[in-house]
Amino acid sequence: MxxxxxxxxxxQGVDIALERSPDLKIILVGDKALILSLLKTTKRLKKHLPEIIHTKKAIADEDKPSVALRQGQGSSMRLAIDLVGNDKADCVVSAGNTGALMALSKKVLRLMPGIDRPAIAGFFPTKRGESVMLDLxxxxxxxxxxxxxxxxxxxxFVRTVLGLKRPVVxxxxxxxxxxxxxxxxxxxAATLQRMTNMPFEFYGFVEGDDIxxxxVDVVVTDGFSGNIALKTAEGTSELxxxxxxxxxxxxxxxxxxxxxxxSAVGQLRQRIDPRRYNGAMVLGLNGIAVKSHGSTDALGFANAIGVAADMKRYRFLEKVREELTNNGLDLPAEQSKVVATA
Amino acid sequence: MxxxxxxxxxxQGVDIALERSPDLKIILVGDKALILSLLKTTKRLKKHLPEIIHTKKAIADEDKPSVALRQGQGSSMRLAIDLVGNDKADCVVSAGNTGALMALSKKVLRLMPGIDRPAIAGFFPTKRGESVMLDLxxxxxxxxxxxxxxxxxxxxFVRTVLGLKRPVVxxxxxxxxxxxxxxxxxxxAATLQRMTNMPFEFYGFVEGDDIxxxxVDVVVTDGFSGNIALKTAEGTSELxxxxxxxxxxxxxxxxxxxxxxxSAVGQLRQRIDPRRYNGAMVLGLNGIAVKSHGSTDALGFANAIGVAADMKRYRFLEKVREELTNNGLDLPAEQSKVVATA
Structure with a gap:
């Protein structure tokens, strides 16, 4: 945790998420005694105790991904990802070490056939609503x-989770x-322009102010530029x-x-509230992993849980697999792995 | 133009710049008849007509740099840069085609000894005042x-033009x-850390929200990320x-x-007004070239002129040459070229 x-x-984030979606099933992974003492402080969770998987071991924020891979067994993050890998859970949501989450998720959940690298995707507020950018x-x-x-x-992602009919990329x-x-x-760009009969429109190039x-609905970039764009936008908003x-x-x-x-200023604050856009999705794996900002609060964490649940609800993984197969980007079937569908 | x-x-921008600094000497390059008719509409310029160099040829916004290099002779941009190259002017300021300005400036003014590539630098508003980022x-x-x-x-640049004693990079x-x-x-980063006894402090890495x-006072990056960060910040501010x-x-x-x-909202607008930060400096050449945003107005263009004049006033070129020589980054002297010091 x-x-x-x-x-x-x-x-508290779990409490809010359950208030919004009472049908969610939550498994908490961490120090059981500590979790139990905290659960008692909330009305909802005290009555309906979520399942708890006990471990005192945790991956530190400063641990390198390589250390997490070698020494992460039994840690709360590894155990939570294993639950998804073993079909005991549909999604893992973490506010911990991003590099470790990426490395462990990739190792346990493995890449989807047709995908060479996972990407982190996130929401952005825009003049027209919201769009998604990846890789972050x-x-x-x-x-x-x-x-x-x-x-x-x-x-x-934007077709299934945001319900867009024909998104622009x-x-x-x-x-x-x-x-x-x-x-x-x-x-x-040349490859995307050659792809015809696709369920999306390729717009071409966009610049930083287009985000x-x-x-466009989907902004595609490498992780270096994407990370810089995301943080520059956050910092400018804060400024x-x-x-x-x-x-x-x-x-x-x-x-x-x-x-x-x-109330007007409050409305503005709400529109640019980073908690609203909390929850970065790790795409490209045989499982759903969502990274919450480490500095978020309960409301932000509840939003991250909501994003993960939506990806499951709208069958994001199955849709990606279907479209990758249909577009001939698929790899041999034996490399694939059954996806949690519980 | x-x-x-x-x-x-x-x-109008020249008019504002002359109001602020009456000692400035301006040479206008473009269609003489058109310029003269416009000069008559302003009080100040009507009385003290600036020098005009006539040409009807102009580089279009959509021209590629290679086209500007091959076919730019006699164009207003090329003639203006030539004035700096021939010591007839100290600085060139343009709101035209960025790629063409870069290519022509590099060709005419040439790279300073010790510099392999020119960079575009610009101002950013920050919580602490303003900082400079390059390359944009x-x-x-x-x-x-x-x-x-x-x-x-x-x-x-920030030591000479902004007057910082010991800037942080x-x-x-x-x-x-x-x-x-x-x-x-x-x-x-490793090279900068090894440099000791320098007149600046190397902070290490910064992230997008640090801009x-x-x-730090100076944010250093490649032109891809820098351009994206700049435009993302502009777009976020606009949003x-x-x-x-x-x-x-x-x-x-x-x-x-x-x-x-x-008045409070006006004050906020003023603090993030892009015109205030207009004027991107092309650094690394044997001459001063400043690029104004194409979409700016007279006030923004006057600011770009002000930046160019400040670079001359505070002897930016001479300082760069001195420090490059002192730090052993200099190339053989025969590659150098006399700088305009009029």
Whole structure:
């Protein structure tokens, strides 16, 4: 049970998630005595105790992925992923070490046939609603084939989980003209342009300002640029919020104005609240793994649980497998692994 | 004379720049008859007509850099850069085609000894004031040596132009830990860490949210990530401004609140106004070239002129040459070229 405010935040997050979706079944993995003492503090969970799998071992935030792989056996993160690998659970949700979650998920759940690399996908607020960007940091370097696979997975995600009929996919670049960028983005764009009769539209290249503008539903990029774009957007949003606070505290008149417009400012805050967009999905594995921001609170963690549950509810894994097979991107069947469908 | 609202915007921008710094000498390059007719509309320029170099030829926004190189002779952009190359002017400022400006400046002004690639640097608003980021798009791919050179140029820029005593430099990455990122950023960081007795402090790696946080004074990155970070920040700022407008128009109470807090909101707008940060500096050449945003207005263009004038005033080129020589990064002297010092 990772995260800056864990384990309290996790328990409260589970409580909110169960309030929203009472049919969810939750298994908590961690220190049983500690979890039990926390469960007693909430009304809902005290009555209907979730299953607890006990371990005192945990992967530290500073542990390298290689250390997690070698020494992670018996840790709460490894046990939780194993539950998905053994069909005892449909999804794993963690606010712990991102690198360790990626490495262990990849090892236990393995890559889906037709996918060479997993990608981390996340939601972004936009002028038009929300869009999804991937990869947000799983792969520092990507080739054109990776970007094409991310595009396929991303459009299936927004079709199944967000319910879009015919999503628009764009590749992040430094300009929209065809000759811009590196070989990787140009080759990926050429491949996507050649794909016809697909259930999505390939828009072409998009630039950084197209992400918040909502020009496309799915923004595809490598993990280096994606991570930088995500964090730059978060930081800019935080900067402007501070400037806004400063401005409203500047004079008596603006303080009064703030009091009157408080609900408007609250509405703005809600629209850019990072907790709303919490829950980054690890796509490309034979199982559902969702990474919560380590610094989120209970509400954010409940949202991450909600995203994981939606991926299961809307049969994301099965849809990806179907479309990869139909598009001839599939690998031999013996490399595949049965997906949890409980 | 490029830019979306050119040539009117250019003339008005020059007018503002001269109001701020009456000692500036301006040479306008473009269609003389058109320029003269516009000059007559402003009080200041009508009295003290700036020098005009006539040409009707212009590089189009959609022209590729290779086309500008081959066919750019006699165009307004080429003539303006030639003025700097021939010591007839100290700086060139353009709101036209970025790729063409980069290619022509590099060809005419040539790279400074010790620098392998020019970089585009720009200002960013931060919680602590402003910082400078480079490269913003001149180089899609960079090696470690390029990033080290960008660091040297960036810290000299903020020391000379912003007057910082001992600036802090960081390399943009996907995490702050030493093992994060690709070989390029790790090698550059290792080189910078080995450099001792330098007039700046090397902070190490920074992440996207450190840019608006103002964690460092100079953010160093390759042109792909830098361009994406810049445009993502611009787009996010634009998104939040729209959300704020929406929120204030939502109810009568918030409309009244807005009226009272109008100056506060205006203050916020001013702090994130892209015109304030207009003017991207091409660093690494034997001359000063500043790129204005094509979509800016007169105020933004005046700021770009101001940046160019400051680089001259604070002897940026001479300082870079001195420090590159002192740090043993210099190339043989015969490759150098006399810098305009008029």
């Amino acid at each position: 990772g995260g800056d405010q864990a384990p309290e935040m996790i328990i 940091g799983a792969n520092i370097a990507c080739d054109a084939k990776n970007l094409v696979q991310f595009s396929i997975m991303g459009q299936i 764009g590749i992040l670049n430094v300009g929209i003209e065809g000759q811009k960028g590196n070989t990787c983005v140009r080759e990926a 918040p503008a909502g020009t 402007i919020s501070q400037f806004l606070r400063d401005a409203f505290h500047n004079s008596l008149l603006s303080k009064i104005g703030y009091l009157l417009a408080r | 490029g830019g979306d609202q050119a040539p009117e915007m250019i003339i 798009g001149a180089n899609i791919a960079c090696d470690a040596k390029n990033l080290v050179q960008f660091s040297i140029m960036g810290q000299i 960081g390399i943009l990455n996907v995490g702050i830990e030493g093992q994060k990122g690709n070989t390029c950023v790790r090698e550059a 608006p946080a103002g964690t 939040i401004s729209q959300f704020l407008r929406d929120a204030f128009h939502n109810s009568l109470l918030s409309k009244i609140g807005y009226l009272l807090a109008r």
